[in-house]
Amino acid sequence: MKNNQPAPGKALRWFDPRHRQPGTWAFILNRITALGLTLYLALHLIMLGKLAQGPDAYDTFIALAKTPWIKVGELLVISAGLIHGLNGIRIALTSFGIGVTVQRQLFWGFLTLALLGTVIFGYFMFFVH
Amino acid sequence: MTEGHWHVTFCIYRKKGDQPPFYQDFPLEVDPDEYVLDGIERIWAFHDRSLTFRHACHHSTCGACGMLVNGVEKLTCITPIRAVTKNGGTIRVEPLRNFPVLSDLVVDMAEFYLRMEQAHALQVVPVAQSTLPYEPPPFPDDGLPHQRLNDCIECGMCVSACPIALTASSYQGPAALAATQQTYSLTGEKSLLSLVDCADGVWRCHSGFECTAVCPSNVDPAWRIMELRRQVIRHRIQRIFHQDR
Numbered sequence: 001m002k003n004n005q006p007a008p009g010k011a012l013r014w015f016d017p018r019h020r021q022p023g024t025w026a027f028i029l030n031r032i033t034a035l036g037l038t039l040y041l042a043l044h045l046i047m048l049g050k051l052a053q054g055p056d057a058y059d060t061f062i063a064l065a066k067t068p069w070i071k072v073g074e075l076l077v078i079s080a081g082l083i084h085g086l087n088g089i090r091i092a093l094t095s096f097g098i099g100v101t102v103q104r105q106l107f108w109g110f111l112t113l114a115l116l117g118t119v120i121f122g123y124f125m126f127f128v129h
Numbered sequence: 130m131t132e133g134h135w136h137v138t139f140c141i142y143r144k145k146g147d148q149p150p151f152y153q154d155f156p157l158e159v160d161p162d163e164y165v166l167d168g169i170e171r172i173w174a175f176h177d178r179s180l181t182f183r184h185a186c187h188h189s190t191c192g193a194c195g196m197l198v199n200g201v202e203k204l205t206c207i208t209p210i211r212a213v214t215k216n217g218g219t220i221r222v223e224p225l226r227n228f229p230v231l232s233d234l235v236v237d238m239a240e241f242y243l244r245m246e247q248a249h250a251l252q253v254v255p256v257a258q259s260t261l262p263y264e265p266p267p268f269p270d271d272g273l274p275h276q277r278l279n280d281c282i283e284c285g286m287c288v289s290a291c292p293i294a295l296t297a298s299s300y301q302g303p304a305a306l307a308a309t310q311q312t313y314s315l316t317g318e319k320s321l322l323s324l325v326d327c328a329d330g331v332w333r334c335h336s337g338f339e340c341t342a343v344c345p346s347n348v349d350p351a352w353r354i355m356e357l358r359r360q361v362i363r364h365r366i367q368r369i370f371h372q373d374r
Contacts, residue, residue, distance in 0.1 A: 003150065004230045006298040014292050019200040023338030023351075024292060091336050097359035100352045101262055103338060 022107045026087050029111075033080035040077045071125055079118040086110035135161050135216040139168055141180065142223040144230050152221070153177075161211035165203065165220060166194050168210060169234075182234040189345055192284030196234055197223040202286035202343040225289035241285050244301055249321065250308035253280055260314045260356075261349055281308060281348050287340035299329045303340035303350035306331060310353035313360065326361045 050061045090106045144150040155172045173180045185191040189207045228236035268275040287303040313321045340350040
């Protein structure tokens with residue numbers, strides 16, 4: 001009787017996209033991006049702490065921030081922010097009974113917008129500035 | 130082998146008492162237009178009489194034969210074999226998720242039925258009062274009489290598919306919440322809103338919309354949960370302005 005029952009320890013199975021609908025893919029994406037953004041916030045605060053260590057420490061950090069790998073990381077942060085924010089709008093709308101019957105289309109539309117935004121930001125980050 | 134027949138292996142979840150579960154293979158020769166339940170019944174009749182499973186009406190009205198077929202919730206009585214596998218393929222049949230397994234493919238639905246009762250679930254709702262936000266698909270133009278079913282048949286497949294029901298045993302679940310919305314829309318009984326306006330009620334849903342995808346009866350539980358949220362918020366605002374206590 002004990003197996004097959006709901007249990008908090010099964011939360012990792014939330015991240016299994018097999019046989020799932022776009023609604024669950026959005027659910028998975030929102031959690032992954034939320035974890036990524038939380039991690040970024042912590043790193044961001046640590047980096048801001050460099051300000052307290054004087055101009056040299058800050059300049060060293062800025063030089064590091066301009067390396068390609070860090071730029072890729074920043075682009076991922078922007079992408080995560082766009083995906084999380086836009087999907088958040090979708091969830092807010094559907095939670096108030098708006099657009100529930102087109103929630104799949106909303107998901108694909110907002111995801112396309114997020115990817116488009118990522119490409120635009122990437123272009124400016126890598127080719128303009 | 131008869132022309133047009135397929136060789137298919139049924140991989141069946143087995144569990145008895147406190148013994149650990151395992152999967153047992155049953156190779157069958159089937160007509161691909163037979164239903165998955167037909168294959169399971171044949172296994173019981175000719176291969177293993179100890180296999181236990183639930184079934185009754187064989188035409189998607191009773192909701193008893195809901196199972197996991199190749200990882201997806203299906204009413205096995207209306208799921209053709211050709212829709213879930215190919216000639217030489219495998220059909221993995223498991224009990225519904227998020228319910229305690231009693232024996233093999235049979236799960237304990239006692240708590241599920243209790244929650245439906247607490248939600249004042251209506252047994253039959255006329256199509257005209259089903260309150261769905263869209264027109265149901267038209268009947269086939271074949272001159273035959275048709276009856277549209279859109280009442281919850283209490284198969285439990287929405288609970289099985291729900292990612293939140295996977296981790297939260299106290300969650301009321303999509304079936305009970307959908308039943309609450311349906312009853313509230315017809316009766317206006319405010320106590321129903323209090324029943325679902327809690328952490329384990331409408332606010333626990335994380336908008337996966339899996340329940341609606343697997344529902345075999347056009348209930349659309351996800352839409353009903355969102356509609357119920359709207360009603361709960363409206364009721365709260367009305368209370369702030371003393372329009373409704």
